[in-house]
Amino acid sequence: KNQVEQSPQSLIILEGKNCTLQCNYTVSPFSNLRWYKQDTGRGPVSLTIMTFSENTKSNGRYTATLDADTKQSSLHITASQLSDSASYICVVSAGDSNYQLIWGAGTKLIIKP
């Protein structure tokens, strides 16, 4: 069964600190992996999309990594800001023809001043 699991479920860190969020997936065939940021009560916003051949991709203070062999991805946030408080969702696109996206439940990140 195609699944995406994220850890931790929630995380609290102090402003200015770094953090890393984890995503493990069992999706086959694999097409790409995405990270979305979702502010409370808002729609998800895309941070990165990585294909099989990409190991690292950055978007400002956000850096995503992908290890297709171990089927793991991480999202590293550097020098966190209060505005980084949100849920971060890992999504894997199955490489078949039914346009299926498998969504993780997300990691809720809280940045404290």
Added chain:
Amino acid sequence: DADVTQTPRNRITKTGKRIMLECSQTKGHDRMYWYRQDPGLGLQLIYYSFDVKDINKGEISDGYSVSRQAQAKFSLSLESAIPNQTALYFCATSRASGSNTGELFFGEGSRLTVL
């Protein structure tokens, strides 16, 4: 103005009522989607449409129907709402991207409560 606009943003209704959620976009994208989000769960695809004459069921289409009135408009209907359809609903759009789902652009969401 938002590129993907959903109305209403909040709705409270009673069991058995018919409800329509509307979505309009100014991004010029061909593909539109309706998702449902429940607390602690990943988003689930209800229906998707790749052009005005194309409608496809997603993972959880039972109890829902859709209409693609124009390239820019995609509405979701609950013919007879039930309490377990209480959820946050999102409309999304994407460019055509071959056999895969391109980058998704989401609306602000419609929170539906069925009593």
